[in-house]
Amino acid sequence: MTAKVRPDAVLVQAVIAGALSFAHLHDLAEAAGQSGWKAWAYPVSVDLLLVAAWRRLRTARRDRSAWTWFVIALAASLGANIATAGLLDLHHVPAWLRILVAGWPALAFLGGTLLVHSPTTPALAQPVDEPAAPEVETHRIEAPEPDPAPEITAPDPAPAALPKVPAPAVPPALIDHARKVATDHRTRTGTDIDTATLRARLGIPEDLAGAIVAQLA
Structure with missing residues (x-):
């Protein structure tokens, strides 16, 4: 299966424009005194410098040297196209144009050499994602926690002293009777009567019996 060749309009236009520019440069160089193969070499030199600068x-993009040589080559090509459009008598070329055409080879050689051997300004480097550093597992040594301080508790308050109950009042007659009972008890037992015995003999409360025993002592 054969592929169909489709002519590209842009490519055709470029070929036609290049051929016309090539012919104009040849005619101008020939009119300036460059005959034979020399006249054909001029358009090649101009176009190559233009392409190299481009x-x-x-x-x-910011290379000033490249922009300078691009403008020089473009001016040489455009100037030849304009000069051969009837604005210049190619049978009587002025001296300054002959000088420019004669000096063009040296100028084109210098421009081509500088374009080839000048260092290229590197474009802004795109940020490159650096590989993340491997995570190093670290063991954290925790300091021992200090022992908690002993809790200091306040001593329990001393129990309040119980109010002193006043001794019950003992009637004098009861004291005289209790003294007789105590004397009788000492006579029989040889010992002083105690509170319990006195309480039982008289049939009185314990506190009252204790108050009587205290007075009889």
């Missing part, structure tokens, strides 16, 4: 601009 290729340099594609990689270094």
